[in-house]
Amino acid sequence: MLDVLVFGPHPDDAELGAGGAIAKAVAEGLKVGIIDLTAGEMGTLGTKEIRLKEAESASKILGVKFRENLGLPDGYIGLDISQEDIFAVAKKIRQYQPKIVLAPYWDDRHPDHAASSEIITKAAHYAKLKKFNLEHPQHKIQQLIYYELNGQFTPSYIIDVSDFFEQKKEAIMSHKSQFKEFSKEYLPFPLVERCAYYGSLINASYGEAFMVKGSLKVDKWEVIINK
Template sequence: MKLDILAFGAHPDDVELGCGATLAKEIAAGKKVGIIDLTRGELGTRGTAETRDEESEAASRILGASIRLNMEFADGFFINDRHHQLEIIKIIRTYQPEIVLCNAIKDRHIDHGKGSQLVSDACFLSGLLKIDTKFDEDDDTWQDPWRPKQVYHYIQWQPIEPDFVVDVSEFMDKKLDAVMAYKTQFYDPKSKAPETPISSKNFTESITYRAKDLGRLVGVAYGEGFTVERYPVVNSLFDIK
C-alpha cells in the first residue's frame, strides 16, 4: 500500500500529541496516512507496553490511519546506527510516502531527538540505489529505492519556533480524542499511578492552549507547527496565506 504521509514517533502518543490534528485533517481530505511507533514505550512510568499497544490501536481508529506499526526498538536505548536505519528504510520503501513527519529535532525526552535524526537519516539513505533491502528476508524481490519529497518535524514538549503552521481549527476535537485514548498516560483524577510531567491537568490543558496560541499568531483558531529540513517552495506569493 502506497501512503501519502508516514508519521513516525519515538513512543506511542508522540504522533497524536505532535501532529494528530494535521493527520486527521489530511485523512478527511482523502489522503492515506500511516503511523510508525519506534518503541512500545515500555520504560514509561505509567501503564505498560501492553496497555500502550491497546491505546495506540484505539487512537489510530479515531484518527482513521490506514496502517500503524510498532518497530519494537528498545525504549530509551535505541540508537541511530546501521541496523536501525535499515529497519526504517524497509518501512519507507514499502509504503513510499510523499511526506514523512517525525519527532522534534530536540526535546526534553532523549528519544525524541534520537528518533528525529534516525528517521531523517533513513529517509535520505532510502533513496540510494546501492543499499539493498527486502521487507522480509523470505521475499523474492528486492525493494526499489524511495526518498520522500519532504521531511517535516512536529513540535513537542520544548517550544520551538515553527517554520510553518497548519490550520487545524476543525480537527482539534479529534486530536484530543486520540490523545485521551492513552488513558494510562494523561490526566485522570481517579488514577493512583505515579505523577509524571504529562499526567498533570496543566499538561492536558496545554495541548489546547498551545494550539490556540499558534493559531492566534497566524490568524486561525488552532494551529500545529512544524520545522523543515529544506526551504519550502511555492509557485506564487498568493500560495502563502
C-alpha cells in the same frame, strides 16, 4: 503509495505533536499511516500490551489507514543509535513510499525523541540510495517535516487544526494509562494553550506547528494567493 507517513518515538507522540494535522489530512482524502518506533515499554505508566491497544484506539479516532509498531528498544534508542534502527525505518519508508514523512523535532529534552528525529532523518536519506540493500526498491520522499513534542521551533508553517482539535484531544485521551491525571480540557505540555497560541498566529482557533530544514519552494503564485 502513501501520502503521509508519520513516525512517533512512543505510542502517543504522533497525536500529541500532529494529531490535528493527521485528522485533517484524512478528512481531505489523503492516505495516512503511523509507525511508532517503540512500544513505550520502559515508560513509568502502562505496559507494552496496554499501550499498543491504546495506540490502536487512537488511530481509529484519527482514521489512519494503518498503525504499526517497529519494536525498537524504548529508552535505549536515546542512549545509542544503531545502524539497525536507521535501516528498520528506511525499510518502512521504502515499503510504503510516502510522499511526506513526519518526524519529531530533533531538539527535545527526551533522549528518545531526539534520537528518533535523527534516526528518521538518516533513514530518509538511506531510503533513497539505490546501492543500499534494504529489502524494497529505493524511494525518495518529497519532504521531511518536523513536528513539536517538548521542544519548540519557529514554524515553517502552521496548519489550521481548529476543526480537528476535538479529534486530536480524543486521540490523546485514548492513551488512558499515560494521561490519568489529565482531561480533554487539561492536556499535558500544556497542549491546549500551545495549539491556541499557534492558532492565534494564523487567525484560527487552533494550529499545529511544522518545520522543514531549509526553505520552502513556491513554484506558482497560486500556492500563496487564495482565489
